[in-house]
Amino acid sequence: MPKPYRVLIVDDSALMRKLLTELLGQSAELQVIGTATDPFDAREKIKSLNPDVITLDVEMPKMDGLTFLKNLMRLHPMPVVMISSLTEQGAQVTLDAIEFGALDFVTKPRLDLKEGMQDQARLIIDKVVAAASVTRDKLERVQQRMQVARERGELQQRSTSIAAPAYRTTDQLIAIGSSTGGLDAIRDVLVGVPVDSPGIVIAQHIPGTFSRSFAERMDKMLPLKVEEAYENAPITTGRVYIAPGEKHLEVVRSGAKYTCHLTDAPPVNRHRPSVEVLFDSVVKAAGKNTLAIMLTGMGKDGAEAMLRLRQAGARTIAQDEATAVVWGMPGAAVKLGAAERVLPLQDISDAIKQWMKA
Numbered sequence: 001m002p003k004p005y006r007v008l009i010v011d012d013s014a015l016m017r018k019l020l021t022e023l024l025g026q027s028a029e030l031q032v033i034g035t036a037t038d039p040f041d042a043r044e045k046i047k048s049l050n051p052d053v054i055t056l057d058v059e060m061p062k063m064d065g066l067t068f069l070k071n072l073m074r075l076h077p078m079p080v081v082m083i084s085s086l087t088e089q090g091a092q093v094t095l096d097a098i099e100f101g102a103l104d105f106v107t108k109p110r111l112d113l114k115e116g117m118q119d120q121a122r123l124i125i126d127k128v129v130a131a132a133s134v135t136r137d138k139l140e141r142v143q144q145r146m147q148v149a150r151e152r153g154e155l156q157q158r159s160t161s162i163a164a165p166a167y168r169t170t171d172q173l174i175a176i177g178s179s180t181g182g183l184d185a186i187r188d189v190l191v192g193v194p195v196d197s198p199g200i201v202i203a204q205h206i207p208g209t210f211s212r213s214f215a216e217r218m219d220k221m222l223p224l225k226v227e228e229a230y231e232n233a234p235i236t237t238g239r240v241y242i243a244p245g246e247k248h249l250e251v252v253r254s255g256a257k258y259t260c261h262l263t264d265a266p267p268v269n270r271h272r273p274s275v276e277v278l279f280d281s282v283v284k285a286a287g288k289n290t291l292a293i294m295l296t297g298m299g300k301d302g303a304e305a306m307l308r309l310r311q312a313g314a315r316t317i318a319q320d321e322a323t324a325v326v327w328g329m330p331g332a333a334v335k336l337g338a339a340e341r342v343l344p345l346q347d348i349s350d351a352i353k354q355w356m357k358a
Contacts, residue, residue, distance in 0.1 A: 004031040005132035008051035010042040010068075011035070011083060012060045016108070019117050020055060020083075020124075027125045030132070039068035046076065053079040053132035055106070058093050066097055073101035077139050079131040086110055091213040098183050101143055103131040103325060107207050123270070130180050130298040130326045142325055145345065146184050172198035173235065173251065173258060173286040174352065177275030177306075179205040179297025181325025183214060185345055186295065187221070190240065192349025195223045197356060198291075199235035199258060201243075201251055203278040205271050205297065208245030215242040233260040243273035250281035258285060268301070275302025275329070279309055288313030291355050293348060294339065296324035300332035307338035315355055316340045317348060 007030050009020045017035045024030045034049050036042035038060055046054070058065045069080060082105040084094040094105050104127045109116025117124070134142075174197065178185055182204045193200070206214065212228045218240070219226040227233070229241035229249050235258035243249035248268070250261040261281075268274035275294070279302050282290050292309045294302060296319055310316045318330035318339035323346070333339045343351055 001028070004029050005052040005129065006031055006033045006049070007128060007132070008033060008042065008045055008049060008054040009035045010039070010045075010054055010060075010065075011057040012037055013057070015113065016057070016083065019114060023117055023121050023124060024128060026121060027129065029129050030125065039063040039065070042068065046072075046078075051078070053081065053128060055081050055083055055128065056097075056102070057083045058085065058090060058097065064093075066093055066100065069097055069102060070100050073143065077101065077136065077143060079103050079134050079139060081106060081128055081131045083108060086207060086209055088209060088213065091210045094210065095183065095213055095217060099146065101139075101146070103134060103139075104180050107210075126298055127180065130328070134325060138322075138325070141323070142181070142184075145188065145323070171256075171286070171289045172291070172356070173282060173289060174198055174200040174291045174293070175251070175278060175282045175286075175309075176200065176202045176293045176295060177204075177279065177297070177302040177329065178202070178295035179271075179275075179299065179301065179326070179329060181296035185319065185325075187218060188345055189293070189295070189348050189352075190218065190222055190224060190226075193224065193352055194356070195238050197224070197352065198237060200224075200240040201229070201235060201249060201260070201278060201282075202240065203243045203249055203273045203275045203302070205273070205301070206245050208247075211242050211245040218242075229260040229262065231260065231262050235259060243278065246272055248273050248277040250277060251285040252281070253285040269299060271299075271301050276305045278302070279305030282314075283308050283312050286314075290314035291352065292316045293352075294318045294330045294333045295345075296326055297329035298326045299328050301329060303329060303332035303336050303338055306333045307336045310338050310340060317351055318342050319348065320344050 080102045215228040226240040247262045252261045318333045321327040323344045
């Protein structure tokens with residue numbers, strides 16, 4: 001059996017350190033080798049213990065988690081999973097952390113911390129294992145791509161010459177699924193998509209407060225109109241809808257129009273929103289008129305539905321292993337034969353343009 005990944009827990013709360021140590025200790029794939037109470041303590045522990053992955057609290061004394069993360073990624077890049085609060089401020093800071101190199105995040109329950117953490121045990125373990133499995137070389141390549149994406153995004157944000165198109169319907173539809181590493185991958189794809197693209201729907205595994213904050217952030221950065229999906233939202237040219245956290249997003253066709261439908265149905269593949277649910281709804285609503293894209297993420301959510309889309313005549317793309325932070329979901333799609341093409345992340349927006357012209 002391979003050696004377990006070595007984990008350092010960085011949190012100023014003694015209770016959180018205890019809970020995370022117990023929780024991560026349930027997995028044979030992980031070994032908690034130490035804890036740190038603040039960033040200065042963490043810096044010394046990283047030097048002496050050389051962990052494979054760290055969990056990092058967003059809010060800490062002496063130096064906040066985001067500042068520490070920036071310094072860490074500049075001096076000693078390594079896999080980091082952020083521990084965040086389920087608040088608007090917590091969401092904004094955590095999204096900043098993802099932009100500066102954190103691979104994923106775990107949210108603290110609002111009520112009954114101990115029980116809430118246990119309820120999320122399997123998900124938290126999966127996130128830490130997935131982050132720890134990212135090699136240093138891949139992490140550095142991801143960092144470089146994110147820096148380029150930030151620069152491109154900032155240029156787009158400063159551009160005032162591109163106007164979003166008026167509402168216009170089209171038979172074409174773009175559906176995207178993603179999980180771990182997906183926030184940056186989505187941005188990297190959307191920043192290269194033309195403003196007259198068909199409507200885009202996205203299922204990203206993310207909590208509710210974070211999905212809204214992420215959509216607002218993308219809307220400020222891109223000429224495309226990006227929103228958190230809402231009931232009966234019109235899926236039209238130049239518009240992007242992000243599935244709300246804790247809701248499934250489905251596409252419904254009414255005449256010549258596509259609209260969003262949200263449901264509280266049980267999680268699928270342990271996720272709500274689920275890529276499987278979104279893609280299956282697209283099979284019925286748009287079928288061969290769809291371009292389906294599977295980006296980085298752990299697990300296999302959406303792979304089987306992506307196969308059904310391909311069988312229905314849709315075009316399908318999976319992100320390649322070299323550029324995916326975690327090749328779980330796209331890898332599962334490739335293994336099933338669901339992906340017509342396997343492309344590096346930086347080539348996907350060009351593939352969208354080619355599909356639009358076909």
